[in-house]
Amino acid sequence: MKVNDEYILDDKTKVIIREVETSDAFSLVDYIAKVGGESDNLTFGSGGFGLTINKEVEIIENYKKGNGLWIVAFINDELVGNSNLDVSSRERLKHTSSLGITVLKKYWGNGIGNLMMKTMVNYAKTTRLEIITLSVRTDNFAAINLYKKWGFEIIGTYKKNLKIDERYFDTYIMHRYL
Numbered sequence: 001m002k003v004n005d006e007y008i009l010d011d012k013t014k015v016i017i018r019e020v021e022t023s024d025a026f027s028l029v030d031y032i033a034k035v036g037g038e039s040d041n042l043t044f045g046s047g048g049f050g051l052t053i054n055k056e057v058e059i060i061e062n063y064k065k066g067n068g069l070w071i072v073a074f075i076n077d078e079l080v081g082n083s084n085l086d087v088s089s090r091e092r093l094k095h096t097s098s099l100g101i102t103v104l105k106k107y108w109g110n111g112i113g114n115l116m117m118k119t120m121v122n123y124a125k126t127t128r129l130e131i132i133t134l135s136v137r138t139d140n141f142a143a144i145n146l147y148k149k150w151g152f153e154i155i156g157t158y159k160k161n162l163k164i165d166e167r168y169f170d171t172y173i174m175h176r177y178l
């Protein structure tokens with residue numbers, strides 16, 4: 001396993017951050033549906049991607065064959081955070097990767113996002129990757145601060161990139177040069 005770490009938060013809660021396993025499929029389907037409904041910051045809403053457990057298992061299995069990293073955070077038996085670093089298989093894009101990150105709302109502000117970002121950036125540095133890229137709503141200040149804290153810079157803006165209930169939102173493209 002590429003990652004399997006235990007941390008103690010300021011309030012003494014124990015968090016496990018580890019690579020995803022196929023046995024997480026059920027929790028993940030539930031989690032993705034939940035976080036999708038907790039903010040309008042993501043590319044999906046409540047209900048997540050509408051995947052079956054079997055499809056989720058298949059996605060995890062495929063992921064494990066690639067060069068990226070997919071981590072999950074657990075408190076006791078509850079999945080509370082998820083982050084993935086997707087690496088392109090295209091020859092001319094193999095130096096780039098794209099990152100996604102979410103934490104369950106009831107745990108926001110407890111340092112879990114920070115721990116997952118640390119894991120991702122440290123992992124990326126051990127690979128031949130040169131860039132981590134992501135897209136974030138220009139008004140998602142919590143996420144923008146988190147990314148800046150980990151060395152990401154704003155390199156451009158996608159105008160009207162998200163459309164939620166007939167309203168458009170711009171997103172920043174942010175890069176972390178490794």
Ligand SMILES: CC(C)(COP(=O)(O)OP(=O)(O)OC[C@H]1O[C@@H](n2cnc3c(N)ncnc32)[C@H](O)[C@@H]1OP(=O)(O)O)[C@@H](O)C(=O)NCCC(=O)NCCS
Pocket residue numbers: 039041042101102103104107108109110111112113114115135136137140141142143145146147149
């Ligand atoms: C963005 C998100 C992942 C942060 O996770 P988190 O566990 O709450 O973050 P942490 O508690 O570890 O905070 C890490 C840093 O993020 C920033 N941050 C977090 N919450 C913030 C807030 N309410 N306001 C401003 N900055 C904030 C700070 O820089 C903070 O560092 P600090 O504690 O040294 O000040 C979480 O808010 C989330 O899941 N949001 C909904 C989904 C989402 O927006 N994902 C990103 C899509 S691009």
